[in-house]
Amino acid sequence: MNPDTDIHTEKNTKQLYAEFEKEAVPHMDALYNFALKMTGEPDDASDLVQETYLKAFRFFDKFERGTNCKAWLFRILKNTFINDYRKQSKEPNKVDYDDVQNFYENIKSTDIKSQHAEADVFSNLLDDDISTALAQLPEDFRTVIILSDLEGFNYEEIADFVDCPVGTVRSRLHRARKMLYAKLYDYAEEKGFVSAKKNKK
Amino acid sequence: MHIDLLEEITALVDGEISDAKRVIELSDIINSDNNLGFERFIQSKIKSVCSQRLAKEKTPISIVESIKSKIFLL
Numbered sequence: 001m002n003p004d005t006d007i008h009t010e011k012n013t014k015q016l017y018a019e020f021e022k023e024a025v026p027h028m029d030a031l032y033n034f035a036l037k038m039t040g041e042p043d044d045a046s047d048l049v050q051e052t053y054l055k056a057f058r059f060f061d062k063f064e065r066g067t068n069c070k071a072w073l074f075r076i077l078k079n080t081f082i083n084d085y086r087k088q089s090k091e092p093n094k095v096d097y098d099d100v101q102n103f104y105e106n107i108k109s110t111d112i113k114s115q116h117a118e119a120d121v122f123s124n125l126l127d128d129d130i131s132t133a134l135a136q137l138p139e140d141f142r143t144v145i146i147l148s149d150l151e152g153f154n155y156e157e158i159a160d161f162v163d164c165p166v167g168t169v170r171s172r173l174h175r176a177r178k179m180l181y182a183k184l185y186d187y188a189e190e191k192g193f194v195s196a197k198k199n200k201k
Numbered sequence: 202m203h204i205d206l207l208e209e210i211t212a213l214v215d216g217e218i219s220d221a222k223r224v225i226e227l228s229d230i231i232n233s234d235n236n237l238g239f240e241r242f243i244q245s246k247i248k249s250v251c252s253q254r255l256a257k258e259k260t261p262i263s264i265v266e267s268i269k270s271k272i273f274l275l
Contacts, residue, residue: 017272017273020272025269028260028265028268029257029258029259029260031260032258032259032260032264033257033258036258037255042261046260046261046264049260049264049268050264050267050268050271053268053272054268054271054272057272122246122250127254127255127256130250130251130254130255131255131256134251134255145247145251146255148215148248149247149248149251149252149255150251150252150255150257152252154215154217155212155215155217170208170211170212170217171204171208173211173215174207174208174210174211174244177211177243177244177247177248178243180247180251181243181246181247184247184250
C-alpha cells in the first residue's frame, strides 16, 4: 500500500464530500417534498431520498460541474422511484378528462360573470384539502404541477425529467390545472363555499 | 376554442413564451375575450394556489443525519 496514494485519495474524497455538501445537500428538502407527494408515505419518501443521495454521491464525479444539480438529483430520484417505489395499486382512479372539460365548461359560463366574487373561493379551503386534491390527480399530471408550481422548474427541465417533448409538458400542465381546479371546486361546493348549482356533466 | 391557443395561455402564465411580440399579441387576444380571460384566470389561480399553499415538508433531521453518515462511509 502506498501511503502517498492513500493521502491523495483521502484528500480527493474529502474534497468531493465538501463539494457534494455544497451542491447537492441543499436540495434535500425539495427532493423529500417531491418524494412525499409521489409516494404518499413518509417512510417511503425517506427511503427514496436516502437511496437517491447515496446513488448521487457514488456518481458525483460524473456530475458536470456548473450544470443544474437540482435537476440532476431529481432525475436520479425519478429513476429510483420508477424502479423501486411506484406502486400501480396506489395510482388514483383514472380521471376522465372529458368529464373534467364538461364540468369546466359548465362552471365557466357562470363564473365568468362572477369571477371576482368567486376568485377567493379557494381561500376558504384548508391547505390539506389542496394537498388531498393534488394527490388524487393521476401521476403524470401531479408530477408536472409539483415540478412547475412548487419546485419552479421550467418546461425544458420538466421535459427532461418526464422524458417527453416540451409541448407535452405544456399540454399536461394545462390539463392538470383544470383537473385540480375542478376537484377544488367540488370541495368548495361540498363545504358550502360555492352554491351547488354547477354539476358535473 | 382551439386547444393550441388554450395551451399557449398556460405557457404565457408560466412565462414560457420568449417572443415578446407574441406575448403582447396573446395578451390582446385574451383581453378581448371573456372565455380566454377565464382560461388565464384558472391557470394563474391554480399556479398561485399550488405555489403558496401546498405544504413544503422538511426532511426529518434523523434522515438528513443518516444520509450524511452513510455517505461518509462510502
